[in-house]
Amino acid sequence: MEANGIVLSPDPRLRQECAVIEEITPAIEALAEKMKKMMFENGGCGLAAPQIGELIQLVTIDCDYSDKSDYDPYVLINPVIVEQS
Template sequence: MKRKILLHPDPRLKKVCAPLPDLNDELRALADDMLQTMYEAPGVGLAAPQVGILQRLVVMDCIKGDTEAPRPMVMFNPEIVSASDELNVYEEGCLSLPDQYADVTRPAEVEVRWMDRDGNAQQQVFDGLWATCAQHEIDHLDGKLFIDYLKPLKRQMMTRKMVKMKRELARS
């Protein structure tokens, strides 16, 4: 089932999510819904707070195009356990801020630990777009958006555009 994606500014996007004590079928179904929502948006990552669920769950798939098979990932309670000193700059966007993009500097490589949909502990090193996406989505679980990395003026400008867009959507 496709979920509605919250748009910034929304107070739920600024909340810190508590760790999940346990996995259950309801959470697995939520993960499936989130993957469907992410693919249809289209996007490469989605965090539970973006669909109004304050749980530590992210989904991502950074395979773009038709040459490679999709690689959907479901991460319950993801956490970054280490990050490289080397940095990367990527132009980031967010499904909660449609059509808003900005360069964000983040560690080029991160090691992430999480629980998969079967409850098994996983740990993996990500680089490139995967590293950026993992950091971006885990930030959502901590109430942080990519615009929080920007200078105040640019952040305010994007927020104003989103407020205007939300007003226009409410009218239609």
């Protein structure tokens, strides 16, 4: 199931292992820009590539913006969790 182009749980794509990004290509850069735009338009603070149907390790995050003027998300490629608490 999808809403506004975003894949929703319990869609099985959200549980699949995602591919490592081997090279940052223009297509990866365009996808990151698309994700930043989608995240802002949907009022989100994070969006992972599988949530838009792309099974790769890419995520955008911005938890501190209030409007377009201070919207400046991080783009993480092949993120790894090294510690949790």
